[in-house]
Amino acid sequence: MKFKFRFLPLLTVFLTIALIITSVALFRSQNVYAAKADKYQNLDIFTQALYLIENNYVEPVDDQKIIYGAIKGMAQELDPHSAFMDPKTLTNFEVETQGEFGGLGITIGMKDKILTVIAPLEDTPAFKKGIKAGDQIIKIDGKSTMDITIDDAVNKLRGKEGTDVTITVFRKNVEKPFDVKMKRAIIKIKSVKYTMIDKNIGYIRLIQFSNDISGQLKDALRAVDSQGAKAYIIDLRNNPGGLLTEAISVSSLFLPSNEIVVYTMDRAQKRTDYKSNGGFSKELTKPIVLLVNEGSASASEILTGALQDYGRATVVGAKTYGKASVQNVIHLADGSGLKLTTAKYFTPKGRSIHGIGIEPDIKVEAKHEEPVAHDDKKEKPEEEELDKDLTTNSSKADFDLVKDVQLKAALDKMKEIAGNAAKK
Structure with a gap:
């Protein structure tokens, strides 16, 4: 009996340590499962919303269109430079870095959530019309750019060579916004x-x-x-x-x-x-x-x-x-891409x-x-x-x-x- 009681304190310590380790492991596992459960719960909400839209919206919906819209929204929440690109937009994006593309000759970005000109490219329609770095584009052809994505803005600004587009510009130190009408061109x-x-x-x-x-x-x-x-x-x-x-x-x-x-x-x-x-x-x-x-x-x-x-x-x-x-451009299975x-x-x-x-x-x-003159x-x-x-x-x-x-x-x-x- 004395032999058994001699090892009892050691056994108690060992069991206590084992219990602590087990508790920690269980706590961590619960956290992992909880995190996964939260993620799956959010996916369930997405699926539920998709189901309701498909079955209850007043008109039939294009599944691809609303899925693309959802992915665009996800990317837009990350930062102004991450974006989802449909196949056409992705093709335009890849052409731009080759030194020849159609449009006005401006590079745009988001600054404080406002569509902003990073720079006009020299000798292009935008440059010759006096567009400047820092100009805020608040409308394209009369439609507000509020909540627009960069890629959607690019698609609106580009078009067939020789066609017109009008942007409404707000410029620092100029009292009122003003319109600038430009003719699209092939930019080399x-x-x-x-x-x-x-x-x-x-x-x-x-x-x-x-x-x-x-x-x-x-x-x-x-x-x-x-x-x-x-x-x-x-x-x-x-x-x-x-x-x-x-x-x-x-x-x-x-x-x-x-x-x-x-x-x-x-x-x-x-x-x-x-x-x-x-x-x-x-x-x-x-x-x-x-x-x-x-x-x-x-x-x-x-x-x-x-x-x-x-x-x-x-x-x-x-x-x-x-x-x-x-930003890395990741090509997706249907020809679209994620710029992340x-x-x-x-x-x-x-x-x-x-x-x-x-x-x-x-x-x-x-x-x-002073801003450029704009009457016809x-x-x-x-x-x-x-x-x-x-x-x-x-x-x-x-x-x-x-x-x-x-x-x-x-x-x-x-x-x-x-x-x-x-x-x-």
């Missing part, structure tokens, strides 16, 4: 324009990070170098971004090999680094001034953030747009850009201009001009140092940098 983007802005300063404008912009930029660098360029002003204003691969390739022209250009962080805090792959030896040492504004977004911000973090460029202009999240935000971009020094933007080293606001009499000559020149294929960049105060500031800064370098 020449992504790089260049010229010499001074005896030894090359001026290069990057319009959009479409396919092979890095190849076009190499040609532009060779051209200005052959004319004696010892420094570069690179204009990213109103550049809405584009392909990540091209952002890396362009950054690589101005950075040593194997430097982090940008990195992403996903939901699981998994980090993915994107590194430079080496560029021209001459471009690695020449001074650079980058010009940015509120229309510089996405890939433009990746390039700006990288060159600014490494002290490779001085950034002049206005704060950038602040669009730096990763899966990660966020960070600069080499770990700065978050998304929703914040990049502050320039030298802040210079553009001159305020004044509009007709401009429409005829658009019919003659609907594309932007010229590589020559134009500039006006009197009206363009941001470019003038960039040039003054570059002359200062060059003067300091000469003194050394």
